[in-house]
Amino acid sequence: MKARLAADNAAAQGELDAKGLAAYQSGNASLLSAAGTSFARYSVVTVQLTATNPNHFLIGVRTFISKAKQETGFFEEQLTVSQQDQRYLIHDVQASAVQPLSHGPSVVSVEVLQTPPGQRVKVQFDADLKAETVTRATIQIKDQDGNPVEATVTFDADTHLAILAVKLRQGTYQLVVTTGVTDFTGVPLTQEYDAPLVISR
Structure with a gap:
C-alpha cells in the first residue's frame, strides 16, 4: 500500500503474484490513482483467515482519494493475500466503486471473535450514533443464499461499538450494515457497508 500511495507502479506490482496482477490489469480495480488524483491514505478494516486455505488471508482496505490536496472520495478493496516463498503477496482483489466523501458515519473496523458455542462480530463506527437505528434490521449477517442469520445485536453508544x-x-x-444506521443528528451512514465475513472454524 505504501508503494501505491507513492505512485510507485513497479514497487506496487512487486507486491502482486501473477493472479493478483491479472486482477488489477482486468480493469476491475486500480493499482494506482487516476490522472490528476492521488491515493491519500488507507485504513485496514478487516483481517480474516480464509476458510479454505490457511496460507490465505482476506484483508479489507479502505483507500482515500485526494485531488488538489483535498480528499474527495474513497473505495474499498477485499484483498486475498497469500504466503508464497516467505512473502505475502496479493493474490486477488475485489473493489467497490469510488464513493464521494460525505459527513455521515462509517464502519472503521470489523472483528470476529470465537466465543463458543458461537461467535461475536464487533463492528466499530467512527461517530456518535442514534442508538435506536442500530438494530437487527440495519446490521445483518447473510448466508450464501442471501438470507439473514439469527443474531442478537447490542450497541455501546460511548464506544461506538455494535456487537x-x-x-x-x-x-x-x-456482513451488511445499511444506511438505516444514522448519527445522533440523523445523518445516515456514508454508504452501505457490504463485505465478506469468513468463519474458518
Missing part, C-alpha cells in the same frame, strides 16, 4: 452474537458454521457470509 452481533451469532452461531455460524464454517464458511463465508456477508
Whole structure:
C-alpha cells in the first residue's frame, strides 16, 4: 500500500503474484490513482483467515482519494493475500466503486471473535450514533443464499461499538450494515457497508 500511495507502479506490482496482477490489469480495480488524483491514505478494516486455505488471508482496505490536496472520495478493496516463498503477496482483489466523501458515519473496523458455542462480530463506527437505528434490521449477517442469520445485536453508544452474537458454521457470509444506521443528528451512514465475513472454524 505504501508503494501505491507513492505512485510507485513497479514497487506496487512487486507486491502482486501473477493472479493478483491479472486482477488489477482486468480493469476491475486500480493499482494506482487516476490522472490528476492521488491515493491519500488507507485504513485496514478487516483481517480474516480464509476458510479454505490457511496460507490465505482476506484483508479489507479502505483507500482515500485526494485531488488538489483535498480528499474527495474513497473505495474499498477485499484483498486475498497469500504466503508464497516467505512473502505475502496479493493474490486477488475485489473493489467497490469510488464513493464521494460525505459527513455521515462509517464502519472503521470489523472483528470476529470465537466465543463458543458461537461467535461475536464487533463492528466499530467512527461517530456518535442514534442508538435506536442500530438494530437487527440495519446490521445483518447473510448466508450464501442471501438470507439473514439469527443474531442478537447490542450497541455501546460511548464506544461506538455494535456487537452481533451469532452461531455460524464454517464458511463465508456477508456482513451488511445499511444506511438505516444514522448519527445522533440523523445523518445516515456514508454508504452501505457490504463485505465478506469468513468463519474458518
